[in-house]
Amino acid sequence: MKRILLLLLGMLVALMAISQPTATEIIEAADQRMQGESNRGTMKMSIVRPKWTRDITMKSWAKGTDYSLVLITAPARDKGTGFLKREKELWNWQPTIDRVIKLPPSMMMQSWMGSDFTNDDLVRQSSIVNDFEHTLEKDTTMMGYDVWKIVLIPKPQAAVVWGKIEAYISKEKYFQLIFKYYDEDQYMVNTLNFSEIRMMGDREIPTRMEMIPAENPEQKTVVVYEDFEFDVELSDQFFSLQNLKRLR
Amino acid sequence: MIFSLAWRNVWRSRKRSLVVIGAMIVGVWSLIFIISFYNSFYVGFSNNGVQYEYSHLQIHHPDYLTDPNINWRVQDLDQVSARLERMESVAASSYRQKIPGMIASAKTSAGVEIYGVDTEQEAATTLLSTLVVDGAYFEGITRNPILVSRKIANKLKLKIRSKVVLTFQDLDQEITAASFRVAGIFESKSPRINEGVVYVRQSDSERLIGGNGIHEVAILLDDAEDMDEVKHALVGVTPSTVRTYRDIAPEFSLMEQSSATTQRTLTVIIMLALLFGIVNTMLMAVLERTREIGMLRSIGMHRGKVFRMILVETLTLGAIAGPVGLALGYITVQWLGERGLDLSRYSEALQEYGYDAIFYPEIENLTYFGLMITVLITAFVGSIYPAIKAIRINPLEALRKL
């Protein structure tokens, strides 16, 4: 009996070890949940400043890490403006002047549409998987979830300005909950909060993201997913300059 | 006869002569001081420009000048470098890649020009290694070291070993980014370089833009006099544009010309003031000696001789004062030239315009000669009116006066 118990215990431990995913796997799974193989949706971005707020609504399409396309639908002034990301390049379609402009490197660190995101954030959003070493730091609870706290340290060669990122990811369903961005001196630069977990297409995801710069806590940018679909059929052709001009 | 007469006259009224001589000495001495000081401004400015920023000559692809794009590389580089190596007047040269881009830290970002340099060449050409004030010259960081200016370091909140990301377009027009670590922080004498230049190793920049090729060749000569000669020699070797630092930066000729204009204006004003002192004093001397001159005339001295007497007397004053003033000026310039004139109280403003805080007055030997001539001319001109007055003295009337 004792031996059976011991055996069972041993199996349990082994099982637990297997079921405990590695930090990299967690980040990958969380990223996969948010992105899918491809996705399509509409969202609203609110730029919140102490004295004013501006809302922008947009449609977006993405495929893998290399392709994405954003089309602004409101306000009227910006309607029809499009952004196309192909690999490392960012193109901007301006219907009012009937032109596509390739954003030069000097524009990459500028804010995107006046928000707390930079153009660079758009282009390199998925590098959290490839550009970092991931370490599981501890287990904790947060917003009613059991979560992993994972520390992301950039790989030596990676072109990443952060010194470290702390990611809080729920153990159940791999929801991204909080990302904290630090500089090399371990000062926090930005906080990205995720909330309002709801069903979107075939899965539950956080539908509200809040980016708060540490230096100006009274300002933030909020992105709310209004409707989202995953793993939709999108050809590479969809992410072309011609299509960027054609989309409405 | 006239000379000994003039000489005696000079010393007969010692005080008066000493006053005129004193004025001349101060005039000459101060002009030397001012000219040498202006020279030190200009020389300091252009030396800094040549030494730390432009070198004597630069070569670029002709199209690079209007469109600084990394595809415009210096043509026939092998012939250029072969030619440069054969020329004895060339002290050093640096072959640079120059890539417009962006430097970013977690804090913020800034537009910069990325200089991909051969570290030894650059150190020999622009003394970059001596300007490093924190960290070391491309040492201490093995992978992708970068040198940034104090100004950029402050803006991006960088320290030694801090990481930065450079973003730029490679030769295929693709946007590329790479991380570098700060090996050293420099303080250049050039406001432009402090504002927006970072240095990386050429091996790194070549790898990142995906090719070699040089956008700028900077050439330092042993002697600036050979500049045009070297320029001519290079023009025959490459269709690329060869320019001297004066062609590149018009502020050098502006500085030189405005300093020359000021020197000339000052010389004229001081000489005019001196001239007036001479005229006045000599006029007084003539009036004082009305009787004596009347006597000389009546015992048969020609008008011409009287005229010459006054003239020689004044020139004698100049001939005494000139060398003394020059000697004093020479000593001052030598002394200051060695010690330097410390204006560090204004170092902030000076730095803004690309100056060192310490100036070393210097002067060309020809200037001493020129000043001596100028003083004699002034004395000559100053003596004419009193001399005319002297010959107009009517001997009979003059004698009757007492």
Place this chain on the structure above:
Amino acid sequence: MKMYLTMAWRNIWRNRKRTWITASSIGFAVFFACVMQSMQLGSYERMIDNSVRFFTGHLSIHQEAYWGEKILDNSYDRDQLAGLPMDPDQVMLSVPRISSFALASSGRQTKGVMVNGINPQDEAAMSGLDEKVVDGVYELEDGALIAAGLAEYLKIGVGDTLVLVSQGYHGVNAVGQYPVKGLVAFPVPELNQSAVYLSLSVAQRFYGAEGLITSYSLLLNSPGQMAAAQQSIEAALDGSELSVMNWREMMPELVQGIELDYYGGLIMIGILYMIIGFGIFGTFLMMTKERTYEFGILTAIGMKKPRVQLMVSLEIFFLTFLGVILGLMASAPIITYFYLNPIRITGDAAKAFENFGYEAIIPFSIDPMVFYYQGVVIFILALMLGIYPILYVKRLQTIKALKE
């Protein structure tokens, strides 16, 4: 006392030649000092005037945060300026501008530029922008003026289309295309590579900033009114989010540069004083020497030395005063003439100046301070040198003097 005054006055006019020589040597001292200082101040005035007209104005009103962070979000509604005390006796011109960065594009070439929304008439009056047009015309309407160097880089000319893309007020999308109406050439490379001008209303529409401006620059009739004008505007702006700055606050490096040069100039004027001083001293020396006999007689007939000294002092005072007035009378018209008809520089120097956008002239200043200050300084200098004759009288030995 009256007797001494009369005696001194008569003495002066007894030997007119000597008096004129002495007075004119003082007069020339005043003249040279005035000319030198006038040239020095003139060059600063030109430097300041150029910078003030082109960049900041004497005073500039912006939103408080703007100077620290020059972004469009720190612009303000021009209507907020309504009711501001703008004394036409002080303010010569007031120029509204809206400035921000944008990306200029023409086909393949793209470049970061500085877009300035301006009022063409005001701008022409303020900075003479209209004189910098090298191709096309100086008119904006719905078009753009662009810097010549920028045009070369973008490979566009008059009649072509300039595309501008940027982020406007509160981050709105800012795009527009404008026909190039003219090219303007600037000597400063930075400006020549990046300046774009639109009319104020077009720029406001482009940036989605209707009615907003980033700066409101004031050009005053005379720089001397700056403090007063700044104070009254400051008081009127109190409690609003706007602030007014003067050019000294906005361009500290220019102030420091001028200060440095000013001290250099003081050394030179000091040297001039020395040389002038020798000249004046020389004439005093002669005057005393000539009059030794006379002084001897005066003391011999029983005049007390202090009284002789008093008389001589009065004479020197008259002479100096006469000289200074003479000098001012000579320098004022001549300096005014050169102020109105500046000396032209020729040859290489002229080219160097023009390359840098300076007119090739030697500018003079007619600041009244020049005349006042130099008049006073020379007056004091001459009086100090006048101590010599007084001391001479004190040491005078009557017997010896009578032997002269």
